[in-house]
Amino acid sequence: MHYLVPMADLLSFTPNGIYCEIGDFYIDPWRPVPRALITHGHADHARPGHGHYLATQTAAPVMRHRLGDIALDTVSYGETLSRNGVSISFHPAGHVPGSAQIRLEHKGEIWVCSGDYKTVDDGLSEPFEPVKCHAFITESTFGLPVFKWTPQDTLAQQINDWWASNAANGTFSMLGCYALGKAQRLLRTVDPSIGPILTHGAIENTNQILRAQGIALPDTTLVTPELDVAAQKGALVLATPSALNSTWSRRFKPHSTAFASGWMALRGVRRRRAADRGFIVSDHADWTGLNAAIAQTSAERVFVTHGYTSVFSKWLAEQGYDAQVVQTEFDGETLETGEAE
Amino acid sequence: MKDFANLFTTLDQTTKTTAKVNAMAAYFRTATDADKLWCIALFSGRRPKRVITTTLLREWAAEQAGLPLWLFEESYPIVGDLAETISLFLPPAVGHVDRPLSGWIAELQRLSALDEAQRKAGILHAWSVLPQTERFLFTKLLTGGFRIGVSQKLMTRALARATDQDEAVLTHKLMGKWTPDTTTWNALIESNDPTADLSRPYPFYLAYGLEDLDKLGPVSDWFIDRKWDGIRGQLIIRDGQHHLWSRGEDLMTDRFPELAQLIDVLPNGTVIDGEILAFKNEKPMSFNALQKRIGRKTVPKSVLKDAPAILMAYDLLEYDGQDIRDKPLETRRSVLETLLNSTPKSAPLRLSAQVTGDTWDDIANIRATSRDHHAEGLMLKRRDSPYLSGRKKGDWWKWKIDPLTIDAVMIYAQAGSGRRANLFTDFTFAVKNGTDLVPFTKAYSGLTDAEFRQITAWVKKNTQQRFGPVRQVPAEHVFEIAFEGIQPSPRHKSGIALRFPRMLRWRHDKPVDDINTLDDLKQMLATYG
Numbered sequence: 032m033h034y035l036v037p038m039a040d041l042l043s044f045t046p047n048g049i050y051c052e053i054g055d056f057y058i059d060p061w062r063p064v065p066r067a068l069i070t071h072g073h074a075d076h077a078r079p080g081h082g083h084y085l086a087t088q089t090a091a092p093v094m095r096h097r098l099g100d101i102a103l104d105t106v107s108y109g110e111t112l113s114r115n116g117v118s119i120s121f122h123p124a125g126h127v128p129g130s131a132q133i134r135l136e137h138k139g140e141i142w143v144c145s146g147d148y149k150t151v152d153d154g155l156s157e158p159f160e161p162v163k164c165h166a167f168i169t170e171s172t173f174g175l176p177v178f179k180w181t182p183q184d185t186l187a188q189q190i191n192d193w194w195a196s197n198a199a200n201g202t203f204s205m206l207g208c209y210a211l212g213k214a215q216r217l218l219r220t221v222d223p224s225i226g227p228i229l230t231h232g233a234i235e236n237t238n239q240i241l242r243a244q245g246i247a248l249p250d251t252t253l254v255t256p257e258l259d260v261a262a263q264k265g266a267l268v269l270a271t272p273s274a275l276n277s278t279w280s281r282r283f284k285p286h287s288t289a290f291a292s293g294w295m296a297l298r299g300v301r302r303r304r305a306a307d308r309g310f311i312v313s314d315h316a317d318w319t320g321l322n323a324a325i326a327q328t329s330a331e332r333v334f335v336t337h338g339y340t341s342v343f344s345k346w347l348a349e350q351g352y353d354a355q356v357v358q359t360e361f362d363g364e365t366l367e368t369g370e371a372e
Numbered sequence: 373m374k375d376f377a378n379l380f381t382t383l384d385q386t387t388k389t390t391a392k393v394n395a396m397a398a399y400f401r402t403a404t405d406a407d408k409l410w411c412i413a414l415f416s417g418r419r420p421k422r423v424i425t426t427t428l429l430r431e432w433a434a435e436q437a438g439l440p441l442w443l444f445e446e447s448y449p450i451v452g453d454l455a456e457t458i459s460l461f462l463p464p465a466v467g468h469v470d471r472p473l474s475g476w477i478a479e480l481q482r483l484s485a486l487d488e489a490q491r492k493a494g495i496l497h498a499w500s501v502l503p504q505t506e507r508f509l510f511t512k513l514l515t516g517g518f519r520i521g522v523s524q525k526l527m528t529r530a531l532a533r534a535t536d537q538d539e540a541v542l543t544h545k546l547m548g549k550w551t552p553d554t555t556t557w558n559a560l561i562e563s564n565d566p567t568a569d570l571s572r573p574y575p576f577y578l579a580y581g582l583e584d585l586d587k588l589g590p591v592s593d594w595f596i597d598r599k600w601d602g603i604r605g606q607l608i609i610r611d612g613q614h615h616l617w618s619r620g621e622d623l624m625t626d627r628f629p630e631l632a633q634l635i636d637v638l639p640n641g642t643v644i645d646g647e648i649l650a651f652k653n654e655k656p657m658s659f660n661a662l663q664k665r666i667g668r669k670t671v672p673k674s675v676l677k678d679a680p681a682i683l684m685a686y687d688l689l690e691y692d693g694q695d696i697r698d699k700p701l702e703t704r705r706s707v708l709e710t711l712l713n714s715t716p717k718s719a720p721l722r723l724s725a726q727v728t729g730d731t732w733d734d735i736a737n738i739r740a741t742s743r744d745h746h747a748e749g750l751m752l753k754r755r756d757s758p759y760l761s762g763r764k765k766g767d768w769w770k771w772k773i774d775p776l777t778i779d780a781v782m783i784y785a786q787a788g789s790g791r792r793a794n795l796f797t798d799f800t801f802a803v804k805n806g807t808d809l810v811p812f813t814k815a816y817s818g819l820t821d822a823e824f825r826q827i828t829a830w831v832k833k834n835t836q837q838r839f840g841p842v843r844q845v846p847a848e849h850v851f852e853i854a855f856e857g858i859q860p861s862p863r864h865k866s867g868i869a870l871r872f873p874r875m876l877r878w879r880h881d882k883p884v885d886d887i888n889t890l891d892d893l894k895q896m897l898a899t900y901g
Contacts, residue, residue, distance in 0.1 A: 175447045176439055177460035296460065298384065299452045299793035302521070303821070305387050342446045349440065 041117070041135055041142045042168070044334075044357045049144060049168070051135060054117035056085075058133055058144045061360040068119065070146025071130035072097060072211060075362040085112075087121050089157070090129030092240045093211060108157065124148035125159030126314050127212030128246060134162050143328065144168040147363065149313070150320035151183060155216045155246070161327035168334045169325060172315040172363030173293050174343030180293070180317045186310060187220045193289065193308055198226045198265035203286035205268045207275035207306070210234045212314050214269050215241055215248055217291060223249040227263050230254065231270040231279070254279075275306075293317070293364055315364055325352070337361040375403060376411065376473040377505040383522055392522055396530030405557035406474035412560075413552045414518055415527040417621075420477060422516030423484045424491060426454055429514065433458040436496055449841060452793025455511035459504050469501040474552075480513055525762055535561060540575070540761050548572040549623055570610045573617040574643060574689050574697065575761035579751065579768035588752065588769075591732055595701055595755050597724045598747040599770055600647035600684050601659045601857075603666070607683055609635060609642045610693075616648075624648075628681045629671060630720050637715045641693030644708070645759075646686050646724065650679040656746045658901070659871065660859040685712060686724040686751075689759055697759035704759070742773045743900060748856070749773045775854035776896060777876060779887045781847045783809060785831045788816070796828040796843075799875075801853055803866070805890040809847055812866035812893060818854070818875035827878075850879040850887055858897050866890060868897055 043050050048060025048067075056066040063080035070076055070086075072093040077086070084103040086094055091105045106112060108131065112119045116138075121131035125148055132145040141164040148170070152158040181189070190206075197204045208214050210233045218228070218238070228251045230238065235253040242248055252258070254268070260282050268283055275288060288306040293313025295301050301309035315338075316324060325333060325347070333354045335344040340356040347354035382395040396415075400408055413419075430448075434441040444461055451457040471479070476498070483494045498510055512518040528546065532539040542561070548569055550560060588594065604619040614635050616625045625631075628648060638644075650661035661679040665671060688708040689697050696704055712723045727750065729735045739750050749772035757767035780801035788797035798816050802809035819827070827849070837844040854876040861869035 175450060176437065176443060177447045177451055177457060179460070297451055297793065298456055299791050302384070302791045303795070307386050342443070346443060
């Protein structure tokens, strides 16, 4: 009797995370494992406790800052490594500085695990590069047609107009955003000639790390108890979403509040956050971006991780892809107050 | 509609009252008369009728977007608003047609007279030329669901500022049954004869809940009567006609035909503020009896017999054609009493009797008997107070009895819509019956945003089963449910229905074993039903 043995998948989905059996390593695992390849430094992808880490050179400083003394090797984008016959390379994902899609190739079979990504050039992160593959692992944080992002130049104008009109009234502009990626993207988007820029500690820590590795950011002032806040009237204040709702924000009087998040596309969420403004800005791909990215891979198989997974994979299946949902512990951009990105 | 969309966005973006009033006042200073009139109409709940069913709108939106309908249906609960889902689901506008607000409403009215194919063509065209916010507003108007987070009070304040008129006078002018099709900006706002319309009611004076009994001063300063558990109503007798208005400015004249005979017993130029009650054998019936009449277009004889309605009068606003709202309550009451003394007992009209006591303790004892009289508590009104318009603090207080409460366990959860989209806010609760759990009510309100977020995270992690949008969860969380009344209901498994149920407290301290039972509910039904 003759059995046809199907070739094992290059990646499998295990309780510890996404696993490559042939190469014996994980990608962004959520339980401690001996060997982890990390797409980017956000907390739901780069977790503590692994034996050995591999990430891009740009992603490394933030990971070291957040995870402490870890065994970390770095690669450049496009550089190829090999492990048990699996060639491994990292390619820009456009999500945050240093973020990567991880490409694996074994005996002609190519898989790409994209982590988090966006296709729009945000002026800060290494722009997304499509990678041809047979199987593509995609997120779907904003995988519904109602999510279509504001173009970057319109966004810049909206934020600058808001800041400038507040500054003219001597009002602080308090903008809530994530500490890694979003904050620096906003710093590169705003017009620093409008006024001084103040930062919350969690954001300034990340700023300093990125500046030290050569990423240019406008001058910012850390808010300390000693800072003469009154002398900074009209400043833009960048804060984490949780700080924006805390007593920390009360020293800035008077102030106008805003959130920068993809969820601000929804009026219900905007009203619930009760901020004065909601800017639609996300480091994840919108509906158009997700569909374009997947088409450019030429992949036949698509695995949908976090987000609107069941809806998005059903849509992809209707478009002719062999699509399926994969359970992970990635959070994407959380809707409420979580700190994951 | 660009200016109106900008106004809408400004109002939507800010949580500050002054910013909202400034934005509206600016609009009222610059918009055309036709646009201003429609803006006032929309902001005071005078919405155009629905032009098309939402089923067709969904299909057309999917068709225009070139996407399957199921994808639309999946997106809708995430966005939480149909018009907004459509505005986001469609591809970006091509070109831009800038018609004024009144122009788009005229287009809406034109479309409603056409056949379905022509309506479709008109709507798809509008969608394709309107940017997202305007498209959202246009679709809101199409569905007849336009609402905005601005109170009529704030809108009137802005209007007062823009037109340099007194706020109370404007509030009065805006009352009644006008629509932009039956009046003009000039007739409604600029003209100085608010009684030109004989049916026009006075703005209701609304009381706040009592805050501090100790600050009221001597009990002798206060006129006190029962807070009747019916429907607040304003009866207008002018020129041989009568009109009955609800607090929500609904004309209820035809729903209570027995009140028509009051034309014969009250003089022209009389306006009475009071409570509509179902009333038999000189006693108010429970609110349940009246509720059966609410919402009915016609009132059959059997209902008139089983639940006859009266007006329980407590204040007099107009006498002999004169607006007497500025006179002290004591004066108004004495005229009201004289007026009612001369009416026959057979007329469906009673005077809300004064409740008296020497001390606040006496009054508190009377309050404690409220449920025996089917009353909700007491009304405290300063004897020298004028009849103000709207909700004002200081002169009038309602001193309600405590609600009935029951401890129950949550068994199902459903996400809310609008501002509560994506949050689990609508819960079903059960009481024990032996070893079973029997669902008996739903409740949506009473928790803080933080508590809703906390329970949402828990529901997401602990969903046992899904029935469409409803999620079954383990019976773990106990809540104290407060409600105002209880009545038998054959439609519910538990056999009872609650009035205004809400979550009073999340009882983290209470184990599920200690919740109330179906027998407890039945006992409450026997006592208070």
